[in-house]
Amino acid sequence: MVAKIPKPGEDCIDILNLVLGERVKFRKFYGRIAPALSAQYLLYDKQKGCPSRMPPLVLRNYVDSETEIEPRKKSLIGLYAPKKEKYPFNELEKLRKKNKLLACPVCGEPGRPRTLDHCLPKTTYPEFAINLLNLVPACDWCQGEKLADYKNAAGSRSFIHPYFDDVNRPLYTISLAKPYLTPVISLKVNTNLSKELQVLVASHLKGVDFWERFKEYFESSYQGIIRIASSARAGGQITVTEAIRSSYLLTVEKGINCWDAVLYRSILDDDDVLDFLENGKLSIFP
Structure with a gap:
């Protein structure tokens, strides 16, 4: 983000x-x-x-x-x-x-x-x-x-300001629910942020219509992760977790909250999803 x-x-x-x-x-x-x-x-x-x-x-x-x-x-x-x-x-x-x-x-x-x-x-x-x-x-x-939206009911900014706000840290996480081959996703603002920043992040996400846009992006991006996992398992040189971590390190250079970095980081933090990618069935075909 x-x-x-x-x-x-x-x-x-x-x-x-x-x-x-x-x-x-x-x-x-x-x-x-x-x-x-x-x-x-x-x-x-x-x-x-x-x-x-x-x-x-x-x-x-x-x-x-x-x-x-x-x-x-x-x-x-x-x-x-x-x-x-x-x-x-x-x-x-x-x-x-x-x-x-x-x-x-x-x-x-x-x-x-x-x-x-x-x-x-x-x-x-x-x-x-x-x-x-x-x-x-x-x-x-x-x-x-x-457009012309800019403040909340209290008169403060309803959006994060990229020049002033300390937001170069993970702001939110994507959770994946079964079936992991075609997961249902949800979003959670990170609770280790200050309460003030949590409120601002939530307001910002809503104001830029983030969630609807990200869900569409996720559908194609997750298929790329399935391909990474399939290639790692077929090659046998590195684990799926190592392959995903390598991809994360490449994308995080664009920004710690860029969409790909958020997706890779969310998967790396989820042991159940990683286990599926390491050992589960990665295709809908027999």
Whole structure:
């Protein structure tokens, strides 16, 4: 699933100032709001992206009339779609296309994420439309599932933040129930996590529609595990457990909570499943 990843290398406020320095249209508005934007960026970092005690800026405080509010909000959001020669085009492209990730840090699905998710939605927080700390590489599915959802009833984040949360450890386990050739699976958030993190992980999983996606992925991935076990048993050079452990060590490089790593680790922790893979019938055919 989710992984803690390094923050963007560029200073967010430096990038903001470069962007504002290029603005010609609405210069009066940007001159007024610039100090508040910088302060809000600092607060975002201090709050670790949590919306509690960080309400959106009231744009009415920086315009001359009510009619200006919506156009200026659209202008702030529009900073996220710069022309190639403008800031922060290159910085966004680096996060989007050159992130060097091997799995989505929001859900753990294998493959390099090619879109950016606004952790706090730009429709609610237009001031964070180009805050690099608010932009996380994500797969298309995660971005589509999250949309503008971002907080729980208490006003705190309902999603894990890959730049701030300490989540580079196993967060959940998949349990397999008989028949082990075509098992029924269930998910359990690891109880060795703090209660606060357990609640956040559960909320995050639900918010990105993790379970329905993983169940579909499991069907094909488990057949690969059956093939690994069959090959190990036929070859006789290594045990099935050793073969699965080797596969786990390869996949965990993508992230400790990437989907394959979770599946291999869950099997390695289940003696009954391992016994089946070592000694059971691995085919539906006689």
